Amino acid sequence: MQGLMQDWPLLCHTILDHAARVHGEQEIVTRSIEGPITRSTFRTVRHNALRVAQALARDGHSVSDRVATLAWNTDKHMEVWYGAMGIGGIYHTLNPRLFPEQIAWIINHAEDSILFTDLTFVPIVAAIADKIPSVRKVVVLTDEANMPQTEFGAVSYEAFLDGTDGDYVWTKVDENSASGMCYTSGTTGNPKGVVYSHRSNVLHSMMATPLDSLGFAANETVLPIVPMFHANAWGIAHAAPMNGTKMVMPGAGMDGESVFELLSTEKITFSAAVPTVWLGLLQYLEETGKDLPDLKRVVIGGSACPRFMTETLEGKYGVEVRHAWGMTEMSPLGSLGALKPKYSGLPMSEQLDIKEKQGFAPYGVEMKITDDEDNEQPWDGETFGRLKVRGPAVASGYYGGDGVEQFDEDGWFDTGDVAHIDPQGYMQITDRSKDVIKSGGEWISSIELENLAAAHPDLVEAAVIGIAHPKWDERPLLVVIPKEGKSPSKEDILGFMDGKIAKWWMPDDVAFVEEIPHTATGKIQKTTLREQFADYTLPTA
């Protein structure tokens, strides 16, 4: 027997319609690329999104067409997203931090039909303009007055919208239709395209909304520092209008001073960004002696949030830290670290222990950890395993059928991370599954060893990789950079670690180097390190 409830498909335009109708006067404030702070509203953003849709349709773009954006967080970027979805098309964010050739490769793989760019990135587009044949027009998100001359015939946003009046009806598509695209770039292989549906974006917004997630409401003000080109803007570009939350868009200004200015003049109540941004803000606060009276909480993810950062933000500035974890493939929220009521009475140091974990899953994210034989592992906070996830906003595949090996037959997505989960559901990433060291059938976390070794006073940095071993399959090798003028011995370092980890976790050897390779985002490049030590032989005990 079927329910007797309305067929009301979960389409992204319903979010903006709701915002314009019920929260039409709510503001979107933007630090514009041209310089000044500009003020718009949800009603105006919707009107302009309808104009974008009209102009796209006029130019012959249609259902399923990919609309690329190479842009900062601004109201105009929002308009393009919703305009693209409004014709049944697909917004496709490009990460300007990639090399131009990578950007061109991604545009060609996705076969984008039009490209919207900020003034900042016109030089990138100039460098690839003759290598992206599917792109029929480039629109620079500025007005005629600020429009530069380009050799590739770009038009301004103002010129693009000229002649449109917003008299457009959103194109109706199935809720499982594609609405957005974002490529992930791993350390190996080509980038892979994640394709969000309207349904996944709407449901993900509802998952991002609760107080234990990001906490959207009509009397909150959010500063999404996390870029719209980074993992679907962590859902904020959908969840804020869904809840009538005032948005403050930082444009290109992510340094400590710029962030502080918006936090204070616009009375931001919550924000979301990677640790690097908060580091910049904390340094600025320290230098200036300024304070954060309005900010209530920040969501920190993208990479692990260091303990001192949580301690400083909570202890010194009274800002609650939500340590979060997610992936582009998860739309991206996977877990968030709200403090459960049973922990509220704990002393700060014990609360920090909990906040070092990446939090618990919201409704709509299922997690399990498994060993190499896919046996589920207990949630005891100690046993770790491959982290697999399932949910309505988790990818079922990549564009073009790439990366099929990450998707289990029974619907689980293998995150490539290794984690443990405690009985309260708090999950902590302990390693990448490629980097975990498998010794005698048991797993050793390379990250835990690195963190421990890096605390040695004579070391700058530490990395741990697995080295082939005839008896144990693999054993850990610790690779370290000593501080200038220091030369700690192997025994010094291992002695420092002794007693703090299980005996069989102790690295079999220590290698001293001058440099450890890193990725563009600052992570240790373990593949390169493993190549460097390919011929290394561990000492026999």
Added chain:
Amino acid sequence: MQGLMQDWPLLCHTILDHAARVHGEQEIVTRSIEGPITRSTFRTVRHNALRVAQALARDGHSVSDRVATLAWNTDKHMEVWYGAMGIGGIYHTLNPRLFPEQIAWIINHAEDSILFTDLTFVPIVAAIADKIPSVRKVVVLTDEANMPQTEFGAVSYEAFLDGTDGDYVWTKVDENSASGMCYTSGTTGNPKGVVYSHRSNVLHSMMATPLDSLGFAANETVLPIVPMFHANAWGIAHAAPMNGTKMVMPGAGMDGESVFELLSTEKITFSAAVPTVWLGLLQYLEETGKDLPDLKRVVIGGSACPRFMTETLEGKYGVEVRHAWGMTEMSPLGSLGALKPKYSGLPMSEQLDIKEKQGFAPYGVEMKITDDEDNEQPWDGETFGRLKVRGPAVASGYYGGDGVEQFDEDGWFDTGDVAHIDPQGYMQITDRSKDVIKSGGEWISSIELENLAAAHPDLVEAAVIGIAHPKWDERPLLVVIPKEGKSPSKEDILGFMDGKIAKWWMPDDVAFVEEIPHTATGKIQKTTLREQFADYTLPTA
């Protein structure tokens, strides 16, 4: 082009699975029907729901079977709901406040196959046991020790679950399958069955979750005083486990003292109930001089929340009032009155003006107001029209095809209410569409006239109905009950109203009566009143 996101159907069991996995230790506290306060957890409720599903399957109940409940809010009632949905069946709540014959009529209309009842309602079941042939078993939600002898062969919940161990896999059904049923009983005609789907219940829970709705979170504690048999429990039985919110179930105790006891011993942070319950609590607080230190907010709906109630709860006790409106047909949330930031600086009296309205729609509820020709009316806070709604948790029809006239061809459900909506989206119910007086093509609100007249110091109560008029179609007649020993004149009363309403709203006549008919829930029975005044002739001006 389709999105590449997982097919993860929105099924109600995923809510309880999530609660048991991530918030397994979270408590459900119940004032049991047998007397003592009992304590359970989401993990235990899930285990017992699996046992209920097992026992239902053992007894031959299956997909689409209706599982009736005649019960208070308790952990056991939750177990039966989720157990019923777990076999692909349908929980069907019965309102014990109806007459036994009405309850029997509803059971027979729905063809319920089993009935779970609380001890309290065994006499009701005894009275109808031989009139409900589809019901194959009656289970009393108690243990063997408290089980009464019944002439209709009922078994105890303990006996029903005997031999089950919870080793059961939830039956997979389509997300649009029926999951729950609740009959509405209007003032005319037979009750009509609303049929919730799994999808509507899950989406409605997500709509009930945000801070601007009910505000569920893991460190909140909710006291759902609104019964599970009243309009789908306002969504709380789904939204609380979805967010790991501690639940305190009041059982049969809804008087001021019982409510206060739970509020204070269990440190309730928010609650939901009809105005009558809060009236009882306020009286108890006044008598005892007690306070509400933990309670942060209450959601008040079911009927309009009086201004003094909001004023007292907010001003004297510091409890935020959320005036809400909904319908069984809407799962039931339609609008909630969180205060928008632009109003936060207003003086109390102006905030109360806003809080007299029923609030704004959450995402997932679309509203419009129309005139008799279905022309949309402006959101100016003055023009009123028939209130129509649309959304994924709004009914598309009634069970068995009843009441088709309430559903527009273009998918809008006619609520039967008349309302105005202001530019900020705040909606206020001004009348039932059956009761609004249509004078010369314009509408006059019977409720506004009643409220105004009832403020006259010499009157006990006032009602307004439309009387046929040769020129204006209808004109208002004011029907009043004078206070004992008072005999105000028609001129007195109309003079009191003069200047407070538009001239053409002024009732054409005043009728003095000793009694005004009411429904079981205390509303004025306008149909009966209209019958009484069927032959009434208005004076010619």
